[in-house]
Amino acid sequence: MVLQLEGVSLKREGSWIINDVNWAINSGEHWALLGLNGAGKTALLYMMCAYYFPTSGQLTVLNRRFGRDELGESLRKKIGLVSSTLKERLYDSDNAYQIVLSGAFASIGLYNTPTDEMREKAQSLLKELGCFGYANRRYETLSQGEKQRVLIARALMADPELLILDEPTNGLDFIAREQLLEAVEIISRKAEAPTIIYVTHHVEEILPVFTHTLLLKQGKVYKSGETKDIIAKNVLDSFFEIPIELNWYNNRPWIRKQTNT
Template identity: 60%
Template sequence: MVLQIENLFLRRGEKWILRDMNWKIKKGENWILFGLNGAGKTSLLNLLNAYTFPTKGNVNVLGMEFGKTYLAERLRKQIGFVSSSLQQKFHQGDSAYEVVLSGAFASIGLYETPTDEIRNKAKTLLHNLGCIDYANRNYETLSQGEKQRVLIARALMTDPPLLILDEPTYGLDFIAREKLLDSIEEIVKSPNAPTLIYVTHHVEEILPVFNKTLLLKEGQVFASGDTNELITSECLSQFFELPVTVIWNNNRPLLSKAHLVEK
């Protein structure tokens, strides 16, 4: 079991951010975490990375149970986490190569001397993710798509058993988005691939490799299960409380507002 959440509640002040949440992820599954803005996705990700802890309930991530041991630093080294919020934290002047190298030490900035093995691994990841041509450029000068590729390479430096991609295509145009999605699909299909949680509120980003989906609404699990059973016109119309149509084409879903027929 990669992840097990039971009867989870999370409160901030007087407000319940997450309520009565249950979620299990087995090794070999790759999940879409789908929810609109304000659904509680960020709070849930902060919890999975042990930046926050539940008010009530049980959480076990990669065999580590919250509340039983001091696990924050140990857990984060086993989770590859990619979020646009990380982009602003790296030091000015760091190259893309240095950013990737820092992933081996789970640090923002490079404070330790990488071994030849670490350097070779970083170069391999940069090559595999199509970043090698701008490896020596300052990270801050890269485009949004280039930055995201570098962050994914950084997250893979420790061969994490769990990789979380938090809206990785944010701010990308169509071509850059599809190229990044192609790279993500290759990661999932690679030998010894990590279990992947892909966070989005765009249905069209759901790739065939994501066989499971959790729909999060107003801090609660609306539904979870097989992607092809949840990403349907009927289910998403109930989820959005709006008539929508889902069309599957080339194993990818497309979403549009349904046209009501006047009687």
């Protein structure tokens, strides 16, 4: 069991952000977490990484139960997190190679001397994710898509058991988005791949590798299960509260608002 939430709720500043969430992820599964803005997706992720603690319910991440086992940095080192918050904290003056290397130490900035093994691994990840050509460029000069791929490489440096990608295509153009999704698919198909939770509010980003999907609405689980059962017209009509048209291309779902003709 990679993740288990049993009746988990979260209250922040007097408001319930997460309400009675039940969710289980087994080893070998990759999940898409789909919800509109304000659904509570980021708050749920912050709980998984032990930045927030549940107000009620039981949460277990990578066999560590909140309230019973040691959490904090020891847990976060087993989780690779790519988020907009992290992207803003990195140093613009560091180059892409340095940023990836810093992932081995879970640090913002590179203060320790990397081993030869770490250097080889960072170079391998940069090549694998199509970043090697700009490894020596300063972070601030990279495009949004280039930055995101560097962050994913950084997250993989510590061999995480769980990789969380929090809306990684935000701000990307069509080409950069598809390049990033290709990189995610490559990672997911590796024999030693971590469990991936891919967070989005775009249905078309649910790749075939995401065999399971959870729909989150107003802090509650609307529906969860195998993607083929969740990404269905009748479910999404109700979830979005508008009639939609659903089509599949290359095993990816695409939707638009249904038009009356």
